[in-house]
Amino acid sequence: MLENLKNKKIVLVPTTPLTISFAKKLDQQDIKVVGFIDKNKEGKNIYKYEDIPNIEFDVILIYNDLFFEPIYKSVLEKADKNLIYRVVQDKNYKLLNYKQIKYQLRKQKIFNFKQTVYNNLQKSLTIFVDSLRLKRKYIVILTKNHIGANTKYIYLYLKRRNYNVVLISANKDAKELDGNYLNFYSLKSYYIMALAHTIIVDEVIYEYFNNLSSKQITIQLWHGVGIKKLNPIKNISYDYFISTSNWTNTTNFQNVFNAREFLNYGYPRNDIFFRDIVDEDLNLCDKKIFELSKDNKIILYMPTYRDLLEDNIPPLDFDIFNKFLKENNIYFIVKLHPFVEDILSKKYSNVIFYPSKKDIYPILKNTDILITDYSSILYDFLLLDKPIISFVYDIEKYFDTRNGFLFDYDEYTPAKQVKTQKELIEEIINLFNGDDKYKTQRIEVRDKFFDYIDGKSCERIENIV
Numbered sequence: 001m002l003e004n005l006k007n008k009k010i011v012l013v014p015t016t017p018l019t020i021s022f023a024k025k026l027d028q029q030d031i032k033v034v035g036f037i038d039k040n041k042e043g044k045n046i047y048k049y050e051d052i053p054n055i056e057f058d059v060i061l062i063y064n065d066l067f068f069e070p071i072y073k074s075v076l077e078k079a080d081k082n083l084i085y086r087v088v089q090d091k092n093y094k095l096l097n098y099k100q101i102k103y104q105l106r107k108q109k110i111f112n113f114k115q116t117v118y119n120n121l122q123k124s125l126t127i128f129v130d131s132l133r134l135k136r137k138y139i140v141i142l143t144k145n146h147i148g149a150n151t152k153y154i155y156l157y158l159k160r161r162n163y164n165v166v167l168i169s170a171n172k173d174a175k176e177l178d179g180n181y182l183n184f185y186s187l188k189s190y191y192i193m194a195l196a197h198t199i200i201v202d203e204v205i206y207e208y209f210n211n212l213s214s215k216q217i218t219i220q221l222w223h224g225v226g227i228k229k230l231n232p233i234k235n236i237s238y239d240y241f242i243s244t245s246n247w248t249n250t251t252n253f254q255n256v257f258n259a260r261e262f263l264n265y266g267y268p269r270n271d272i273f274f275r276d277i278v279d280e281d282l283n284l285c286d287k288k289i290f291e292l293s294k295d296n297k298i299i300l301y302m303p304t305y306r307d308l309l310e311d312n313i314p315p316l317d318f319d320i321f322n323k324f325l326k327e328n329n330i331y332f333i334v335k336l337h338p339f340v341e342d343i344l345s346k347k348y349s350n351v352i353f354y355p356s357k358k359d360i361y362p363i364l365k366n367t368d369i370l371i372t373d374y375s376s377i378l379y380d381f382l383l384l385d386k387p388i389i390s391f392v393y394d395i396e397k398y399f400d401t402r403n404g405f406l407f408d409y410d411e412y413t414p415a416k417q418v419k420t421q422k423e424l425i426e427e428i429i430n431l432f433n434g435d436d437k438y439k440t441q442r443i444e445v446r447d448k449f450f451d452y453i454d455g456k457s458c459e460r461i462e463n464i465v
Contacts, residue, residue: 002093005031008058013037013071015046017401018307019063022087025308037075052078061095063087069105115207118190123211125194130213136197139165139465142205144184147171148284148359150202150221153268155179156280157458158465166192173357176283198465204233219464220259221268224376225449227405227412228304230256240464242267244379245451252406263464266450266457269361273383274455277362284359289333289352293366297330299428300367302360303391304375307401312336315393316421318351324425325350328432333367335360369431371424374398374405378413382446383453387431388415388438391424414441 010031012019015038023033034057035045047055052075060079062071068086075084086096086104096104129136141155147169158165159179167174170184182189184207193199193208202221212218220238225248233256241259243249249262272281282290292298306312314336325332326349335354354360364370370381371389378388390413392398399405410417415438416427446453452460 002026002029002031002095004095005059008032009034009056011035011037011047011052011055011057011060013060013062013075014039014064014067015041015043016064017403021308021311021401022063025310039074049074049078058083060084061087069108072101072105115185118185118187119211121187122190122194122208125191126211126213126216129194130215136195136216137164138192138196139163139198139200140193140196141165141167141169142184142193142199142201142208143167143169143171143174144203144205145169145171146203146223146357147174147177148357149223149361150268151200152177152284152359153271153281153361154200154221154458154461156283157268157271158462161462163465166196168192171357173284178280178283200465204236206236209236217465219461220257221461222253225252225379226374226376227407227409228374228376229402229404229406232256234258242457242461244449247448247451263460264451265460266452267380268458268461270380270383271455271457272361273365277365281362285362286355286358289354290362290366292331292352293333293363297328297432298363298367299325299330299332299369299371300360300364301332301334301371301391302375302377303336303373304398306394306398311394311397314391316424318346318348321421321425322348322351328429330428330432333363369428374402378415379445379449382414382442383450385439385442385446387436388442389424389427389431390415390417391419392417393419395419412445414438414445 005026008031010026010033012023012033013036015036019036026033035047035055037047037049037052039049060075060083062068062075062084064071072084072086081098084098086101088094088096139158141151143151155165155167155177166180166182167177168182168184168189174181182192190208196216198217198219199212200219200221202223218238219240219242221242225244230252237258239260241253241257241262242265243253243262244266245264249264254262303312303314321332330350332351333354334351336356354363364381365384367386369387369389370378371391372378373390373392381388418424418427
């Protein structure tokens with residue numbers, strides 16, 4: 001739908017790395033962006049909401065999911081409703097007009113009303129349980145859409161240990177874990193939350209947390225260590241924040257999160273690196289690809305998600321690359337964003353596109369070489385002490401959009417950095433020939449990021465539930 005913007009003057013809202021990157025994309029398609037609107041930021045061609053009547057434009061595009069409604073209302077006060085569109089990233093870019101936006105907001109209003117009722121129920125029941133000093137009996141694992149990481153493995157561990165554990169998730173695939181699963185926004189979920197003595201998450205979730213009692217324990221597992229900067233999240237507090245080392249706590253997490261204690265217990269998902277994989281570990285995993293990975297040479301490619309859809313398409317000629325892989329009896333497993341998955345849908349003999357929402361960790365254990373870039377998966381892989389390639393074809397652009405890295409990239413990335421397919425193939429050949437130059441650096445970086453290398457994260461976490 002972007003072709004409809006040709007020969008029009010565009011204003012983008014708000015001013016973020018995403019909209020700045022989107023402006024560059026529009027410019028490449030000869031679509032002129034004349035400025036940005038942002039209530040907090042200042043700079044060249046950045047305007048305030050009150051400036052809108054004085055800006056010469058044809059269309060205002062709002063590209064923001066988290067704060068769309070308040071942004072839309074502010075823009076609507078100053079601009080014609082028929083000139084305002086919402087940008088939605090799907091398999092392409094959709095532009096929603098006034099009627100479509102109004103319909104979305106109406107649905108959201110109905111949903112919000114229902115959740116308010118449920119919230120009040122949870123709050124009332126929580127107070128009731130506290131006032132009567134009733135014993136709470138559940139451990140709740142609370143997730144939204146992604147459950148293939150720390151929450152999955154702590155859930156399975158606690159279930160094996162016969163705890164009364166309930167999984168609340170917005171992902172219906174959670175049913176595969178064969179346990180007590182509830183839909184994230186269901187009435188029963190709010191009821192169970194009030195009766196839980198411990199709530200465990202591995203992402204920032206605001207739902208439910210405003211209605212908890214101080215007598216309920218909250219544990220934030222988080223979902224990765226690494227060199228990417230995190231914005232401070234100080235409007236929610238936890239009893240325990242779990243990371244992988246005291247060093248990561250002091251240099252990073254203590255500056256980002258609020259918690260009563262920061263504990264270096266390690267990540268549940270990494271425990272499988274130190275034991276045999278059992279059948280239940282393969283729930284939420286592609287079992288056919290796992291079987292393939294057991295007896296073949298495996299390269300796993302897991303790039304970081306980029307804000308713009310097209311930036312997630314790696315600069316690889318898969319036809320040529322597949323020929324190289326086939327000649328060398330190597331399987332190349334690629335885990336990409338789901339939208340990109342659909343674009344790169346061609347079938348290859350030795351290139352396998354792993355389902356984006358499936359758990360990759362059992363396959364990670366069987367991987368011979370990991371290829372990644374700025375992802376935290378690199379640091380988990382250090383526990384296996386196997387070679388890594390850093391495929392950073394867009395490092396300058398990525399660095400700019402993220403305002404730099406938390407740590408020096410060269411020092412904390414123990415891997416050969418390559419930018420082209422030719423360089424990538426050369427390093428793959430070197431590593432399979434035993435030319436591994438980064439083993440010492442891998443161990444040095446690993447020992448900073450991990451205090452425990454023993455596969456007992458779940459055991460340590462069990463002591464605080």
